[in-house]
Amino acid sequence: MPRTRRCHYPNCHEMVTFPDHYCQQHHEHEAEYLASRQRWTRSHDKHYTHKYNTVTRYRNDTKRQQYNFYRTRQWSHLRQQVLERDHYLCAYCKVQGVITPAKTVDHIIPIEFDETLKANVVNLAVICGSCHRAKTDWEQLYYGTGQGNELQSVTPINDVSAIVVLMNKE
Incomplete structure (x- = not known):
C-alpha cells in the first residue's frame, strides 16, 4: 500500500x-x-x-588523552580479550556469589590514578552496570578520581574481592 x-x-x-x-x-x-x-x-x-560536532567532551588534555585511549584498536583488543577471559560475567558480582552477565570492561585501579596500568590485562575486569556505578562512587571517595576531585595519595587496591568489601561498606 x-x-x-x-x-x-x-x-x-x-x-x-x-x-x-x-x-x-x-x-x-x-x-x-x-x-x-x-x-x-x-x-x-x-x-x-556549523554547530555539528562542536561540543568538546573533555576540556583538559589529560582527560582527552584518557578518553581517546578507549577509541584505539589496542583497547578494543584488550577489551575483547578480557571479556572472553571472564566469560562475559561480572567479576564483582562473582565474588559475592551472584552470576551477572556484563559487557563493560573496567580498570581495577583507575587510569586516572595510575596511567601506567591502562593497557595491563591484569588490571582489567568485566563489570555490570550496578557494580560499575558503585565502584565509581567508591573510587571517587578512595582515590579522589572524577571531576572536581583531587587525587589522594593512597595505596592502590588491585584485588577485586577487597574492593567489593570496601564498596559494600559505604
Missing part, C-alpha cells in the same frame, strides 16, 4: 500519494512549493551544519 498524506493546500483534505504534496486539483502549486523548500534549505544549511 503506498504512503499517503494530506494535500498541503489550505482547507483541502484530499489524500495524496508520496512524493507529491498537492492533489490533482491543486497540482499547479507543487513546483512553487518545491522551489520555496529549496530556497529555504540553501539559506538555512549553514545554520544547521
